[in-house]
Amino acid sequence: MKWNPGGMNSASLQLAEGILGRHRHICAFFNGIDEEHRVLRSFIKDGFARGDRACHVVDPDLREEHLKRLSEAGINVVHAMDTGQLEVRRWQEAYLRGDRFDQHAMLALIEEVLQSGEQAGYAATRLLAHMEWALLDKPGVEDLLEYETRLNYVLPKYDDPVICTYDLSKFGANVAMDIMRTHPVVIIGGVLQENPFFVPPDQLLAELRERRSGRVRMAN
Numbered sequence: 573m574k575w576n577p578g579g580m581n582s583a584s585l586q587l588a589e590g591i592l593g594r595h596r597h598i599c600a601f602f603n604g605i606d607e608e609h610r611v612l613r614s615f616i617k618d619g620f621a622r623g624d625r626a627c628h629v630v631d632p633d634l635r636e637e638h639l640k641r642l643s644e645a646g647i648n649v650v651h652a653m654d655t656g657q658l659e660v661r662r663w664q665e666a667y668l669r670g671d672r673f674d675q676h677a678m679l680a681l682i683e684e685v686l687q688s689g690e691q692a693g694y695a696a697t698r699l700l701a702h703m704e705w706a707l708l709d710k711p712g713v714e715d716l717l718e719y720e721t722r723l724n725y726v727l728p729k730y731d732d733p734v735i736c737t738y739d740l741s742k743f744g745a746n747v748a749m750d751i752m753r754t755h756p757v758v759i760i761g762g763v764l765q766e767n768p769f770f771v772p773p774d775q776l777l778a779e780l781r782e783r784r785s786g787r788v789r790m791a792n
Contacts, residue, residue, distance in 0.1 A: 590764030
C-alpha cells in the first residue's frame with residue numbers, strides 16, 4: 573500500500589505499546605529471542621488477523637524455532653506459508669545471497685518484496701528481519717550502516733512496516749548507537765517511541781563518507 577506523502581498513513585498500527593505513525597522503518601533492540609517474541613507477538617498476530625502479508629528474514633539456525641514460536645502464538649503456520657501469507661527467508665535468501673552482502677541488491681529486494689505483496693492483493697506487508705548476519709565474517713557486511721541509512725529513501729514510498737531487530741547481547745554499544753541513528757522509530761525496553769537520535773539520510777551518508785576518508789588517511 574503506497575503512502576500518501578501529504579498526510580498520515582491510511583491505517584495506524586499498534587506496536588510495542590504504541591501507535592505506529594507515518595514512519596515505518598523501525599529499529600527494535602532486544603535482549604535475546606525471548607524478549608523479541610514477547611514484544612512483537614501481538615503485532616505479528618494482528619497482521620495475520622487483518623489479512624496482511626508477513627515476510628520474516630531469520631537466522632537459518634533459528635528458522636525452525638521461529639516457526640514453532642509463531643505456531644505457539646496461534647498462527648496456522650502451514651496454511652499461511654501454503655497460501656503465501658507468510659514467507660520465512662533464511663539470511664542466504666536475502667541479505668547474504670551469493671555468500672556476501674550487497675546493499676544495493678538488498679534495497680532492490682526490499683522493494684520487490686513490498687511491491688509483490690501489494691500486487692498479490694495484500695493491504696500491507698509486515699517485514700521483520702533479524703540483523704545478526706552483520707556480525708558474520710562476510711564480504712560487504714561493513715556496509716550495514718549505509719544500507720540502513722539508504723532504506724530511508726525507499727521505505728517512505730510505502731505504508732508497510734519494516735522492523736530491523738538487533739540482539740543487544742551480540743551487538744556492541746557503539747554499533748547499536750550508530751544503528752539507532754539510522755531509524756526514525758525505535759523499540760527499546762519493549763516500548764515503541766519516536767527516535768530523537770535519528771539523522772536524515774543525506775546528513776548521515778555524508779558523515780559516513782567522512783569517516784571512511786578519515787580511515788583511509790590514517791591507513792596511509
